[in-house]
Amino acid sequence: MAQIRSINISPALINTACAWASSYDQLKALYSSPFTGAVTTRTSTLKGYNESSSCGVVFTSSSTSSLNSYGYSPRPLSAYLGWVKEIVSETISSSNGKPLPVKPFIISITACSTEELKSMIGLIQDLRATPTFASLIAIELNTSCPNVSSTSPSGYVPDSIRPLLQTLAEAHMRDKSLTIGLKLPPYTFRGQFDAMISLLREFNYEDGDTGRQNCFAFLTCTNTLGNSLLFPDQVTEAMTIPEAKIAPDFAVPTVTGGLAGEAIHALSLGNVYTFRRHLDDEDDGLRGISIIGVGGVTSPAALSRMTKAGASVVGVATLLGKEGVKAFEILSAQI
Numbered sequence: 204m205a206q207i208r209s210i211n212i213s214p215a216l217i218n219t220a221c222a223w224a225s226s227y228d229q230l231k232a233l234y235s236s237p238f239t240g241a242v243t244t245r246t247s248t249l250k251g252y253n254e255s256s257s258c259g260v261v262f263t264s265s266s267t268s269s270l271n272s273y274g275y276s277p278r279p280l281s282a283y284l285g286w287v288k289e290i291v292s293e294t295i296s297s298s299n300g301k302p303l304p305v306k307p308f309i310i311s312i313t314a315c316s317t318e319e320l321k322s323m324i325g326l327i328q329d330l331r332a333t334p335t336f337a338s339l340i341a342i343e344l345n346t347s348c349p350n351v352s353s354t355s356p357s358g359y360v361p362d363s364i365r366p367l368l369q370t371l372a373e374a375h376m377r378d379k380s381l382t383i384g385l386k387l388p389p390y391t392f393r394g395q396f397d398a399m400i401s402l403l404r405e406f407n408y409e410d411g412d413t414g415r416q417n418c419f420a421f422l423t424c425t426n427t428l429g430n431s432l433l434f435p436d437q438v439t440e441a442m443t444i445p446e447a448k449i450a451p452d453f454a455v456p457t458v459t460g461g462l463a464g465e466a467i468h469a470l471s472l473g474n475v476y477t478f479r480r481h482l483d484d485e486d487d488g489l490r491g492i493s494i495i496g497v498g499g500v501t502s503p504a505a506l507s508r509m510t511k512a513g514a515s516v517v518g519v520a521t522l523l524g525k526e527g528v529k530a531f532e533i534l535s536a537q538i
């Protein structure tokens with residue numbers, strides 16, 4: 204079990220934002236699994252993302268790894284909030300007065316401007332205004348999708364996300380029960396960790412009740428590793444994207460994409476470990492930030508490694524894509 208501010212995640216195992224958390228049916232199945240402690244929605248934007256036909260995912264034949272070329276969800280944030288409301292309401296009405304089996308949703312969002320982000324926070328806060336939902340909804344700002352050709356993942360350029368973080372921080376200061384996290388890209392050298400920590404330091408504040416706090420409650424480390432390339436003979440044929448015919452020499456039609464699964468496990472563990480260690484060296488505000496560890500969690504042993512590296516909650520995408528929600532049962536088996 205993990206408590207991240209107002210959000211209780213039990214068990215401390217969740218799906219992360221991905222193509223398999225995209226529709227009502229997928230979210231309902233994730234929510235209904237006794238092996239998930241919370242559900243993360245696929246990253247949405249205010250109006251929906253214009254998804255091209257070259258978006259897709261392939262799995263490698265030699266390990267449980269994936270390469271994907273997806274951007275954000277074509278569904279707007281309002282669709283996800285409607286589904287969240289429906290799923291929680293259905294769960295409550297079917298509980299027949301027994302203790303409520305409700306679990307939180309982490310709503311993954313991204314925005315190009317502070318105006319767009321403000322509108323999105325407004326929609327989320329409208330849902331949280333209903334008492335049942337106040338402690339069931341957290342926000343995760345995705346700063347790390349490597350597959351949007353017009354932009355670099357903003358998490359690699361911390362100064363560029365300061366205005367978005369200020370907007371989120373203002374929302375948190377207006378309502379301190381609002382739990383907010385950042386989805387970060389995989390970092391490979393010390394300066395990248397330092398830059399993000401120094402940005403987060405700007406969002407520390409003194410709270411009369413709880414002492415020194417930070418506006419951000421959690422970091423989700425890591426997203427996929429961008430600019431990765433696989434050839435068709437490295438992936439399972441069944442999962443090859445039909446559009447790959449456009450570029451038959453490569454496994455995904457965009458040629459490069461985001462690498463995930465076992466192939467990035469060591470890098471993700473290193474990111475979780477490094478952030479945890481650096482945050483623990485800081486004051487109470489930064490020390491209070493939790494880490495959701497994700498990247499190559501494909502076995503109970505890998506899950507245990509993520510926890511040992513410093514994750515309070517462990518997240519999964521590639522294994523979910525391969526196994527469906529059974530993935531969480533597989534990961535929950537005793538080692």
Ligand SMILES: Cc1cc2nc3c(=O)[nH]c(=O)nc-3n(C[C@H](O)[C@H](O)[C@H](O)COP(=O)(O)O)c2cc1C
Pocket residue numbers: 219220221222223245246259260269271273274275276311345348386425426427462463464465467497498499500518519520521522524
């Ligand atoms: C097909 C696919 C789609 C993804 N879509 C998103 C997304 O919408 N938002 C996001 O923050 N991360 C997204 N991710 C990244 C995952 O949440 C996760 O960070 C990454 O895949 C590493 O975890 P894994 O090794 O368990 O796959 C996606 C990953 C995959 C494989």
